[in-house]
Amino acid sequence: MVRKFYPEEFKADAVELYSSTPGATIKKIAADLGVHEGTLSAWLRAAGVTTVPTAAGRADGGGAGVPETPAEELERLRVENKRLRADKSLLETEREILRKAAKYFAGETTW
Template sequence: MARKNYPDEFKRDAVALYRDTEGATITVIAAELGVSEATLSAWCKAAGVPIRHRKPGSAHVTAPGVQTPEQELARLRAQVKDLQAEKTKLATERDILRSAAKYFAGETNW
């Protein structure tokens, strides 16, 4: 398989996306960007970004009908945190796509 060379800006943006997206794994981010897990992991290590490991059982949520007010508040806070992380991730992805579009638009010679 041919070795791909990625622009430094793409690498920095990919590492920033991983760093700023809470709860996402290397596997998920790499798949979204179309790079291998090993490649993204190497970029993160080179940038000094620690690799997160998913904790089992962290996604347990009880049914809404049997929640105490404290449980509901905790669930809603977690949901807000997840939505804010998703918003950050989408903004970063949008910026990466804009940069890629500019890069590839400048590469065409027709």
């Protein structure tokens, strides 16, 4: 199998994306970027980024892990809540845009 070469800038951007995305998982970011999960994990380790375990106990979202302490669960839920609020806001904005577009195009129809 041919080994892929990734420029240092791409690696740095991938690490920054993971670090700046609340609730991000290695699995999700790796899929979005089209790289293997192990590759992204290696870049994160090399950059000294600590990965936040998910509820299942692993940063990539799979596997069984050590049970969370109440403080870890609280932090995880706060991060998830923040992400869900951001998603809700984005969806509300998109819905409003679609509503206005539908109104506009309905007014143009002259059948």
